[in-house]
Amino acid sequence: MTDETRLAFAHPEARAAATASDPPLDRISLRDHVVEADIGAFAEERGRWQRLRFDIVVEVAARPEGSDDDVDHILSYDRLTEAVRDELAEGRVNLLETLAEGVADRILSHRLARRAFVRIQKLDRGPGALGVEIMRTAGEEARAESALPAFAVLLVSAGEAARTSELLAGVGEAVVICPGPPGERPIVASPAAQWRIDLLALDQAAWLIAAAEPRLSVVASRTEMDWSLRQGRPTVWAPAKMLLDASGEGQPAPDDLGALGLWLAVRHGAERIIAPEGLSVPAGPVPVVRRPA
Structure with missing residues (x-):
């Protein structure tokens, strides 16, 4: 199996490692986080809750030397599950891509987050797992939009x-x-x-x-x-x-x-x-x- 094929089906942690900076950043991860949501673009999916599996890897800035053993000085794992929960609470979405973007944006708003790999899979839409995976970097410029008129x-x-x-x-x-x-x-x-x-x-x-x-x-x-x-x-x-x-x-x-x-x-x-x-x-x-x- 080629490296490209192996990485395509590997956990996001493997992709993060393969594309790491020099020196590499620290990483935190969330694996096999399963929640239920009303999501999907097809009429048959509306109003039907289905299971979603999230795998997330975040590259974070290293803690300064001498940092104490304090959770306030790190990017907590809770931040990852909260990003999923809060993005789902925003309302129904049609596309996994939209949900993944929102989750990544929430994670990257933390001052220590540098890159986020987000994979989401639908577990109830067929015999296999259907999914999408994105990688986003902190500081990527969002499309500028003018404010709406009154x-x-x-x-x-x-x-x-x-x-x-x-x-x-x-x-x-x-x-x-x-x-x-x-x-x-x-x-x-x-x-x-x-x-x-x-x-x-x-x-x-x-x-x-x-x-x-x-x-x-x-x-x-x-x-x-x-x-x-x-x-x-x-x-x-x-x-x-x-x-x-x-x-x-x-x-x-x-x-x-x-x-x-x-x-x-x-x-x-x-x-x-x-x-x-x-x-x-x-x-x-x-x-x-x-x-x-």
Whole structure:
């Protein structure tokens, strides 16, 4: 077996050793750390917990000579398991690559960490283990992004779609429209199926609003929304994708326009929520401004 093939299937510790600097750095590792998570890009994976196995190696700066036997002076092993736990707590992700990047970033934020090797494998997607492995170095420049402009979340109910142009005219800053659910939609016995039906209804409502105002961009992902706001375009949110990708904790009900608007405003850092008189909006950190219904 060639060295390249051997290293491709070896533990990340072997790869770290094979690519070590001169003089080599100290290393700490985490092996066979198995947790359960809701992850995956395929529809059949959504809502189904599956086992993930993490193998992590971190190269660390050597302790200065004379350092005492104090855990505060090292990169603790707990930092590795905490990076996994905290990144999973951020919300549902589709790709192992995304999860691995987040775990590596958390580890490399420690002042002693120099390189991180992260391998993640899915254990329940077939007869073998499907996985990804990345290596990241501390100090690698992240892509610079300009700050988002100040913007408001404008709540528009299904019955107000025809008034979209009028409602936009009353907003002085960048805006993202959060659509309300249509009054009529199929009702089924399965909660999982009903959830999907309700999300599809929200996306339909977004497109109805966009049809009434040609200037609007319909966006489904956070990346699309950020780009649209930076371009100064009025935007309407199609909620299904982001709600499907989010973790269940604190997830708003699809038929609660006020809760949907607050959820979007908090996650994206909106400066205010513009809501029609009489619509209930849960208390939260984003101020609510009322407009005529």
